[in-house]
Amino acid sequence: MADFLFEIGLEEVPARMIASAQAELATRVETLLGRERLLEEGSFVTSYSTPRRLAVLVTGVRTQQPDAVEEMLGPSLKVAYKDGEPTPAAAAFAKKAGVSLSDLKTVTNAKGEYLGATVTRPGKAAAEVIAAEMPKEIAGIYWAKNMYWRAGKPERFVRPVKWMIALLGEAVVPVEFAGVSAGNTTRGHRILFGADAITIARPSEYLAALEKAFVLADVAVRRQKIRKALDAVTRTVSGARWREDLELVETVTHLTEWPYVVPGSFETGYLELPEEVLVTVMRDHQKYFAVEDAGGKLAAHFLTVLNIEPDAEGLEIIRTGNERVLSARFNDARFFWEFDQKTTLVNRMENLKHVTFQKDLGSYFAKAERVRKVAAELARLCEERKTDADAAALDQAATIAKTDLTCELVKEFTELQGVVGGLYARAQGLSETVALAVYDQYLPASMEDAVPRTVEGLLLSISDKADTIGGMFGLGLEPTGSKDPFGLRRAANGIVKMLAEAKLPLLLSEIAGLGSEHSATATKVEQFFTERVEFYLKDVKGYAYDVVKAVQAAGADDVPDAVARAQAVTEVRGSEDFAAISAAFKRMKNILTQAREKGENAAWTPDFLVEPAERTLAEQSGRLAAWVEGQRREKQYVEALQTIATLRPHVDAFFDKVMVMAPEERLRAARLGLLNRVLQDFSRIADFSEIVTAG
Amino acid sequence: MPFVANGKEALTFQELLFRLQSFWAERGCVLQQPYDVEVGAGTMSPDTFLRVLGPKPVRIAYAQPSRRPADGRYGENPNRLYKHTQFQVILKPPPADVQEVYLDSLRAIGIDLKKHDLKFEEDNWEWPVGGAWGVGWQMMLDGQEITQFTYFQQCGGLDLEPMCGEITYGLERIAQFLQGVDSIYDIVWAIEPDTGKQTTYGEIRLYEEEQYSTYSFDYADVNKLWEHLNAYEAECLALLDAAKGMPELESLKAQRRFPVLGAYELALKCSHVFNLLDARGAISVTERVGVMARIRTLVVGVAKAYAHQQELTVPTEALPA
Incomplete structure (x- = not known):
C-alpha cells in the first residue's frame, strides 16, 4: 500500500x-x-x-x-467437438481464455451444454x-x-x-x-x-x-491567508472594513501561488463619482477590494492581492503603481461622466433610432414605444386593483430607459447599463421615481437577486421583459432545450419572481397578452410562463412536486395567489384527515375517469340518492362548499383546507356504505354526479388528487 | 543610458525600444521596420497576419504605430491615444520556454520582478474581421496591462500549423510605468547626450493627437469616406477574383508576382476608413455588422489567397519537416 x-x-x-x-x-x-x-x-x-x-x-x-478469477463461457459442446475431437472453435476459445484444451470444462445452463473455462487473471x-x-x-x-x-x-x-x-x-x-x-x-x-x-x-x-518554494498549493489555505491578510491590512485604517466579495476572493485565490495583500489610496475627490462606478472599476477591472468606513460609505482606499511577497521597497513600488493605474481609470470614468452630461437622456431618444434591438423587432426607439404602451396598461390595471402606480413617472422612465446605451460610460462599463441611466436621470433633475425605475430596470438579474424597489421599477422591468419575450416568441425564437440565447427563461423567471415577491395584482395571462402582438403568440408565452411558475414554486421556493402540481392544476395565473395556496397545502398536507381526503379525491377521480370512458352519465340529481351516507355527503358537502368558497375569496387558504378536511367522515362513510356503480342507471348517474360535484367544489385551491399519500 | 526619473533609473522611450529590439534580435528575431499602411494593431501588419500562415518558421519583431481613431482625445486625456506604439514579436513556433524568455525581456528593460507584482490573467485575443483568434494572457504588472501574450490559433479562418506565439508590448504604457509619469505626454522620449536636454513624448506627438482627433471627429467627410470605402473594397474584390486564376498563370514567376499583398493593403485601407467612419459616429449598430462582414470577406479572402499562393510558389522541399 x-x-x-x-x-x-x-x-x-x-x-x-x-x-x-x-x-x-x-x-x-x-x-x-x-x-x-x-x-x-x-x-x-x-x-x-x-x-x-x-x-x-x-x-x-x-x-x-488483486488477482481476479473469471468464469468464461465458450461455444456449445456440439460446436466444440466433432466425433469426440476438439474443433478449431474449441481451440480458439482455449486460446482466448489462455488455458490449454485439457483445462476446459463443461458448463450446463438453461440453454444447454457449453464449453467453459476458469481463468485466473493475475493482477497487474x-x-x-x-x-x-x-x-x-x-x-x-x-x-x-x-x-x-x-x-x-x-x-x-x-x-x-x-x-x-x-x-x-x-x-x-x-x-x-x-x-x-x-x-x-x-x-x-x-x-x-x-x-x-x-x-x-x-x-x-x-x-x-x-x-x-513559495507555493501554497492548498486552495483553502491560500483563501484563508488572503482573508486574514485583508483583515489585517484593513485594520491599519481606523474604522475601515473591506467589502466582502466572495466571488472576488475566489478569483484572486486562483490567480496567486503566494498571495500577499497591499493597501492603496486614491484622491478623495474621486468619491464624488457614484459608488457604483468606482466599485465596478475596482472590482471588475482591477480586481481590487473596496474599503468602506464604519458607516458603510466607500472610503478612498483599496486592497490589492499580489502574487508575490516583496521587500519594503518593492511594496512601495507596487502600491504606487497600482494607485497610479486606478487613478487613471477613475480619471477616464470622470471624463466619460462629464462628457455624457453634455447630452441629456431625454435628448438621446433620437439616437436610439440608430441602435438596433433585434433586426426584425427594430430599434431601441421602437422598443421603448412598445414598452411604454405595456407599462401604461399595467399601471392602469394596478390602479384599478388598488395598487398605486405613478403612471406619468413610469411613462417617462419607460421612454428614457434605454438611452444610457448611447452613453460613453456604459460603452466602457457595459455591466452598468440601467444603473448609469438611473444615476444620470437623478443628476439631470428627473424625479426620484423615474431615476429609481430606470436604475432597477434589469432586476432581478437572477433568482438570488433583489427585485426593483418601487412599483414603477417593477412595472418597467416587467413591461420590458414581457416585450422581449413576446417579440422573440413572435419570431419563433423561443428557447429550445439548453439553448436560450436571448435569456428569455431568465426574463420570465424574473417576471414570476417580481409578481410573487411584490405581490402585484397582475395576471400572467394579461402580461403575456400585452407583450405579444398576436393571440397565438400570447398563448405560447402563457404556456411558457406556466413552466416558469412551476420552476419558481419547486426550485426557488422549494415546494414539493405534488403540491406544485396540485396547485397548478387549480390555476396559477395569479402568481402570489398560487404561492399562498402552495404554502397552505404544504402546511396542512401532513394532517391525517387531509391525507385521507387526498386519497379519497384520487379515488373519486379514478371512478369518474373510468365511468367516462365507459360512456356513463354523471348528473347532479341529489333527489335520486337513496342511501343515508350519500344523502349526508350531498348535504354536508353543499354546506361546506359555500363555507369554503367564502374562505377562499378571503384567501384564508389554510382555514379553507381545514374546512375541507372536516368532510372526511362523510366521504369515508360514503365509500364504506355505497357502491357507486349501482346496477340502476339513474342512481348510478346521481352518484357519479355527486362525486363530480364534490371534486369540482373542493378543487379550486388545489387538486388534491395530485397529492401523493402514503399507502 | 538610463536616466533618473522620479527618483529611480529608467529608460527613455527610445531606449526602451532599443532594448526590446536588441533583446529579441539576440534571440533570433529579424527586426522589421514598421509597416507603412494605417493599421489598428501590430497583428494587422502583413509581417504578422500573413507570415503566421503556412508551415515556414518565422521569428520577427517590429515596432508598429497603431491607429484607433475612436480612442483619440484631442491630446487632452493623459492615458488615451489616437495612435500608440506596439512592439510586436512573432515566434513561429514559440520556443518551449517562451514564458521565461518573456520574463527575461522585462528584466532587460529594467524591471526587477522581485519588486513588482506580475500576473498572467486570462485574455483571449480575437479579431473577428480577420477570422483570427488565439488564447493567452494579458500580463498585469502592478495592476497595469503591459503586454498581450497570445498563442495564435487561427488566422483568416485557417488553423495555424505550426502554432504561433505573439507577444505585443504596449510601449507607451511601459514607458509611463518605468518612468513613473502620470501622463503619456510627459514620457521622456530622448535625452541629448551633450546637454542632457530632454525631449518629451508630448513634444514629438501631441500635435498629431490634436490634429488627427480633430480630423476624425470633426472634419472627416462622411460621404467621401463611404466613397473611399466602396472604391477600396471594389478594387480589392477585383484582385481577389483575379487571384482565383493564379494556378492558370503561365509561369511560376507570374504566380509569385500576383499582387496578393496589394489586395491586403486595400483591405487594410477599408478597415481604417471603417474606423474613421465609426469615430465620426456615422455607422449605426445595424450597419456596423454589415460593414464588418464586408471587410471580413476581404481580409479572409486575402488570407486564403496568400496561403494558396504560398502552396503554389514555395517549393515544399525547401521547408523543414
Whole structure:
C-alpha cells in the first residue's frame, strides 16, 4: 500500500476554470483507481491547485491489483467437438481464455451444454495500469476553452503542459501526456523561487516542499491567508472594513501561488463619482477590494492581492503603481461622466433610432414605444386593483430607459447599463421615481437577486421583459432545450419572481397578452410562463412536486395567489384527515375517469340518492362548499383546507356504505354526479388528487 | 543610458525600444521596420497576419504605430491615444520556454520582478474581421496591462500549423510605468547626450493627437469616406477574383508576382476608413455588422489567397519537416 501523487504543471490556467478542473481531476483519479481495484479500504483523496498546477494526492493505494478469477463461457459442446475431437472453435476459445484444451470444462445452463473455462487473471502492477489509463483521464478533463500547441495538433488542452509528477510511493509511474513524461520534480514560484526543479521524494512531502518554494498549493489555505491578510491590512485604517466579495476572493485565490495583500489610496475627490462606478472599476477591472468606513460609505482606499511577497521597497513600488493605474481609470470614468452630461437622456431618444434591438423587432426607439404602451396598461390595471402606480413617472422612465446605451460610460462599463441611466436621470433633475425605475430596470438579474424597489421599477422591468419575450416568441425564437440565447427563461423567471415577491395584482395571462402582438403568440408565452411558475414554486421556493402540481392544476395565473395556496397545502398536507381526503379525491377521480370512458352519465340529481351516507355527503358537502368558497375569496387558504378536511367522515362513510356503480342507471348517474360535484367544489385551491399519500 | 526619473533609473522611450529590439534580435528575431499602411494593431501588419500562415518558421519583431481613431482625445486625456506604439514579436513556433524568455525581456528593460507584482490573467485575443483568434494572457504588472501574450490559433479562418506565439508590448504604457509619469505626454522620449536636454513624448506627438482627433471627429467627410470605402473594397474584390486564376498563370514567376499583398493593403485601407467612419459616429449598430462582414470577406479572402499562393510558389522541399 502506498500514497499516489499526480501533478500536472501548466502555463497559467484561467482562474475561472481552475476549481472545477481540480475537482474533476480528483474524481477521475479516484474513479480510475476504484475501477481498477487499486483503492484500499479507507483510502483518501485530496486535491490541490494553483494557476500553474492541478494535483491529486491519494492515500491507501495498492501497488498491485488483486488477482481476479473469471468464469468464461465458450461455444456449445456440439460446436466444440466433432466425433469426440476438439474443433478449431474449441481451440480458439482455449486460446482466448489462455488455458490449454485439457483445462476446459463443461458448463450446463438453461440453454444447454457449453464449453467453459476458469481463468485466473493475475493482477497487474498499479504503475502499469495507471500509466496506461491516466492519459485518457487527463485528456478527458473539460475546459471551457482549449488550445493546441504541438505540431500536428495531437491534443487540445487549456494551456501547454510543462511537467508532470506521477509518484506511487517513491517510484515514478511512467505516465505520458502531450509529449511530457511524468517524473518526480515540480516547480516553485516563478519569481520568488525561480525555474529550478524541486524533487519530491514521496507524495506526503508534496505540500511542504512547495511551501518552501513559495507555493501554497492548498486552495483553502491560500483563501484563508488572503482573508486574514485583508483583515489585517484593513485594520491599519481606523474604522475601515473591506467589502466582502466572495466571488472576488475566489478569483484572486486562483490567480496567486503566494498571495500577499497591499493597501492603496486614491484622491478623495474621486468619491464624488457614484459608488457604483468606482466599485465596478475596482472590482471588475482591477480586481481590487473596496474599503468602506464604519458607516458603510466607500472610503478612498483599496486592497490589492499580489502574487508575490516583496521587500519594503518593492511594496512601495507596487502600491504606487497600482494607485497610479486606478487613478487613471477613475480619471477616464470622470471624463466619460462629464462628457455624457453634455447630452441629456431625454435628448438621446433620437439616437436610439440608430441602435438596433433585434433586426426584425427594430430599434431601441421602437422598443421603448412598445414598452411604454405595456407599462401604461399595467399601471392602469394596478390602479384599478388598488395598487398605486405613478403612471406619468413610469411613462417617462419607460421612454428614457434605454438611452444610457448611447452613453460613453456604459460603452466602457457595459455591466452598468440601467444603473448609469438611473444615476444620470437623478443628476439631470428627473424625479426620484423615474431615476429609481430606470436604475432597477434589469432586476432581478437572477433568482438570488433583489427585485426593483418601487412599483414603477417593477412595472418597467416587467413591461420590458414581457416585450422581449413576446417579440422573440413572435419570431419563433423561443428557447429550445439548453439553448436560450436571448435569456428569455431568465426574463420570465424574473417576471414570476417580481409578481410573487411584490405581490402585484397582475395576471400572467394579461402580461403575456400585452407583450405579444398576436393571440397565438400570447398563448405560447402563457404556456411558457406556466413552466416558469412551476420552476419558481419547486426550485426557488422549494415546494414539493405534488403540491406544485396540485396547485397548478387549480390555476396559477395569479402568481402570489398560487404561492399562498402552495404554502397552505404544504402546511396542512401532513394532517391525517387531509391525507385521507387526498386519497379519497384520487379515488373519486379514478371512478369518474373510468365511468367516462365507459360512456356513463354523471348528473347532479341529489333527489335520486337513496342511501343515508350519500344523502349526508350531498348535504354536508353543499354546506361546506359555500363555507369554503367564502374562505377562499378571503384567501384564508389554510382555514379553507381545514374546512375541507372536516368532510372526511362523510366521504369515508360514503365509500364504506355505497357502491357507486349501482346496477340502476339513474342512481348510478346521481352518484357519479355527486362525486363530480364534490371534486369540482373542493378543487379550486388545489387538486388534491395530485397529492401523493402514503399507502 | 538610463536616466533618473522620479527618483529611480529608467529608460527613455527610445531606449526602451532599443532594448526590446536588441533583446529579441539576440534571440533570433529579424527586426522589421514598421509597416507603412494605417493599421489598428501590430497583428494587422502583413509581417504578422500573413507570415503566421503556412508551415515556414518565422521569428520577427517590429515596432508598429497603431491607429484607433475612436480612442483619440484631442491630446487632452493623459492615458488615451489616437495612435500608440506596439512592439510586436512573432515566434513561429514559440520556443518551449517562451514564458521565461518573456520574463527575461522585462528584466532587460529594467524591471526587477522581485519588486513588482506580475500576473498572467486570462485574455483571449480575437479579431473577428480577420477570422483570427488565439488564447493567452494579458500580463498585469502592478495592476497595469503591459503586454498581450497570445498563442495564435487561427488566422483568416485557417488553423495555424505550426502554432504561433505573439507577444505585443504596449510601449507607451511601459514607458509611463518605468518612468513613473502620470501622463503619456510627459514620457521622456530622448535625452541629448551633450546637454542632457530632454525631449518629451508630448513634444514629438501631441500635435498629431490634436490634429488627427480633430480630423476624425470633426472634419472627416462622411460621404467621401463611404466613397473611399466602396472604391477600396471594389478594387480589392477585383484582385481577389483575379487571384482565383493564379494556378492558370503561365509561369511560376507570374504566380509569385500576383499582387496578393496589394489586395491586403486595400483591405487594410477599408478597415481604417471603417474606423474613421465609426469615430465620426456615422455607422449605426445595424450597419456596423454589415460593414464588418464586408471587410471580413476581404481580409479572409486575402488570407486564403496568400496561403494558396504560398502552396503554389514555395517549393515544399525547401521547408523543414
